[in-house]
Amino acid sequence: MPRDFYRQGTLTVARSLLDCILVHDSPEGLLAGRITETEAYTHDDPACHAFRGQTARNATMFGPPGHAYIYFTYGMHHCFNAVTAPEGRGEAVLIRALEPLAGLELMQRRRGPAAAALSLSSDSEAARIRLGRALCGGPGKLCQAFGLNRALNGTDLTEQGRLWIAAAPDGPPDAAAIVATPRIGIAQGVELPWRFYRRDEPYISRK
């Protein structure tokens, strides 16, 4: 997606990223997934890392839009965001889940024995969904599956280099097809309905 896509306003970007394709041309292989669940974080939102000002950790959030903000949390997980606000402002969209499309075998290896034990041949629709959610059904899971870490923090997502986001093949979902709910795992700003996914989307982190 071009730079201007990320300048539409964080809430709009969060909805418009649904169905877009995240691609990682990693040294071990090409990985791709359809974005199925997002959350918006704005500068005046107490749950946003940028709310209390710029620090070394959140610096890329204050940089130009269209770049990756990847941080480490809970001592063992990474989270991947797309920076949205104009420079100096500190806003981003958290990618919470994907439907894996390419590189599933590599994702299984990265996700560990439990995920690797699941059948890769899509015996049934239910089995495919189970596998997809085990691989990329959560912000920490998808980072592990894709091999995303702080080394990729700040990557420009608008050019096809190592990590980028491609347009939704059939365009973004209709507004009427998108559900908005409170965000997951936060202590402040719990009332804001800034988590988005398609109605009837099976590839989400949780209900």
Add this chain to the structure above:
DNA sequence: ATCTCGATAGTCT
């Protein structure tokens, strides 16, 4: 299906 809890280390007060 839903819950409670522990792991684990970087960040900020």
Add this chain to the structure above:
DNA sequence: GACTATCGAGATC
């Protein structure tokens, strides 16, 4: 020294 934009295991219903 407290907190964390999480995950998975184990208990419970």
